[in-house]
Every structure is written in C-alpha cells, then in structure tokens.
Amino acid sequence: MAESTDTTPDVRTDVPDVPGPPEPVEPAPAPLAVMADDVHVEYRVYASGKALGPGGRKVLQRTRGVRTVHALKGVTFSASQGESVGVIGSNGSGKSTLMRAITGLTPPSRGAIYATVRPNLLGVGAALLGDLSGDRNILLGGLALGFTKTEIEAMRDDIVSFAELEEFIDLPMRTYSSGMQQRLKFAIAAAKQHEILIVDEALSVGDRRFRERSEQRIRDIREQAGTIFLVSHSMGTIRDTCTRVIWLEKGELREDGEPDEVIKAYEKTKK
C-alpha cells in the first residue's frame, strides 16, 4: 500500500474563539448637577455723583438716574456630581453674582440655570441674629437651610464641636469674634451632606487649623458625590480642594479647566 502523501496538518475546527484583550470601556460620565446656559445678570442701580464716562473716557461725568451694571455676560458651563469647582477672578468679576444665580437668589436677566436639586449657599449669615445665642442661631440657620427641627437637634452637638464653641454657645452671637462667627456659620452649613454646596469666601477667615478642617470637610462632601462651588481669592485653598477651576473676568468666562493651568494663566495676568 502506498504511503499517504497528504502533509496537511490536522486542523481542529471546534476550537472556541479565544477572547482578545478586553475593549477599553469608557467610564460612564458622572451625572450633571448644574448647568448654566448663556447666563446674563444685569443689576439696575440708582446712580448719583460722578464717574468715568462710557468706554473708559478719562473724563468725570455727572451721573444721575438708573444705571445698569452688566455683571454676567453670557456665562455657560456645566458641573457634574462629585466635582469641586473653584471660582476665581478679580474683584467685581461676577463670582458672587454667578453663585447667587446658581442658588436662585438672583434670577438671570437672560439665559437659564438648571440644577438637579436646589443648591445651598454656604453663607447663612443673613439668617443669623447677633442678639441670639449661638445655640438659637444653630436652630435659625438650620431652618433657613431647609432642615427640620429634629434634624437640627440631631446635628447640634457636631456643629458645636466642629465650630469649637462649646464654652460660648450659650452667649449672644454679637459677643463672638468675626472668626468665631464665621466658624459657626461654616459649621451650620456644612453639618449635613449637601448635593450642591456653594461656599463663597467662607474659608478666608478663621485660623489655619480651622481652615484645614473646613477644607477637609469640603473634600468629604465632594467624595460623597456632592458638587461644590468654592469662591476664593486664596489660590492655595483652590488648589487643595478643587478638581476644576472656572475663571471669570468682567462678567465673562475666561477659562475653565485643570486647576493648575487656569491658576497659572490667572496669576500671569496679575503680575
């Protein structure tokens, strides 16, 4: 019998497909928390006295009547859950106005703000009363932020110890130093987890140790998927707490991006 000359190697056709390396999966983007769409804010104020003429003409002109200040000129951005957005810019650039617009305190004259929940503005100052004790102010500030009496009672001890005011909490608030008042305000506003929290310059007062604890508290809120906006002139605080920075100048959004890059560009203009 002749030997087979077939040299074709055995080919198995029943080998299961070997899976290749897994396709890289894009992480799902975090859900949006706040969206500002072409936001304009105009204040109408009564002017009297003298000011420089329009277009920067170096001539003082007598002004009288209603003048419009265009504080925000078409600001657009969005922020997601878990982001901590630093807001920087020169004096009068519109930072506080933007924060007030986000909370709904100052309605945009054009454009719109969308938020998943009502943002809380850390700055319960307006609700606190100097003649009342620290303790009564905790109740008042808590109610102003929308907490129930029972919720506030449960948070009370944490607030007092965070503010380190155990010895003074029964005294009228007007007897507190400005740092002590600010600590109490921060402690009230940051006592509970917020979904969207806005902190406007609250960390600029208080001593270094309190500032570090406040910054830690901000990071904790962010880690629990809250969104934070932090307005500050302290680039150190912004660098330490923010994942992104928005730079406003003369009511316009000048840059929006990585903290280091935006801060560098901002500081260049200050030299």
Ligand SMILES: Nc1ncnc2c1ncn2[C@@H]1O[C@H](COP(=O)(O)OP(=O)(O)OP(=O)(O)O)[C@@H](O)[C@H]1O
């Ligand atoms: N209630 C108001 N009525 C009229 N004009 C206002 C009012 N609040 C702010 N402005 C004007 O709007 C502009 C932006 O002010 P805003 O307070 O938002 O700036 P800012 O960036 O927070 O400043 P700062 O860093 O000094 O706190 C300024 O020209 C200011 O004069």
